[in-house]
Amino acid sequence: MTLLCILLREKLLEFDAQGGDSSRLIVSRKQIKEMMITFLPEKSNEASIIDKIDAYINKLVEYNFLRRLSPQTSEYEVKRILKARITVDTLQEIKQKLYEYAASL
Numbered sequence: 001m002t003l004l005c006i007l008l009r010e011k012l013l014e015f016d017a018q019g020g021d022s023s024r025l026i027v028s029r030k031q032i033k034e035m036m037i038t039f040l041p042e043k044s045n046e047a048s049i050i051d052k053i054d055a056y057i058n059k060l061v062e063y064n065f066l067r068r069l070s071p072q073t074s075e076y077e078v079k080r081i082l083k084a085r086i087t088v089d090t091l092q093e094i095k096q097k098l099y100e101y102a103a104s105l
Contacts, residue, residue, distance in 0.1 A: 001056045005065065006094050007035045008078050009086040015078075029074035032057060039098075 008027070015025040036053050057076070060066040065085070066076040086094075 001059060002094070003039055003098075004032070004036060004053075004056050004060065005082065005086060006091065006098075008032075008060075008065070009082050009091050010095075011035070012078050012080075012082060013088070013091070025078040026069070026075055027078060029054075029057065029076070032076075 011027065012025050033050065033053050036056075037049070040049055057066065061068055061076070065079055065082050067079055069075045069077060
């Protein structure tokens with residue numbers, strides 16, 4: 001779940017840097033899965049991974065980091081509270097640890 005928070009925080013940072021017309025970052029369930037799958041082992045059970053990702057998404061909705069736009073859609077708003085919980089410094093620190101971990105594999 002930490003990885004998902006980091007990826008969403010990074011996406012929020014990129015979104016803010018682009019300065020588009022909207023003030024809300026909207027991501028789909030499919031986009032979230034694509035972001036996560038990149039970092040997961042290739043030989044994993046895909047159905048199990050999808051279930052875990054869905055559970056992580058539901059937890060982040062529960063924690064108010066994501067908000068489902070409507071019950072009929074699989075789109076989520078990334079809430080700005082994520083910026084307060086994961087500062088840019090913390091983001092860089094965790095990303096560095098992830099790079100070090102990846103290099104050790």
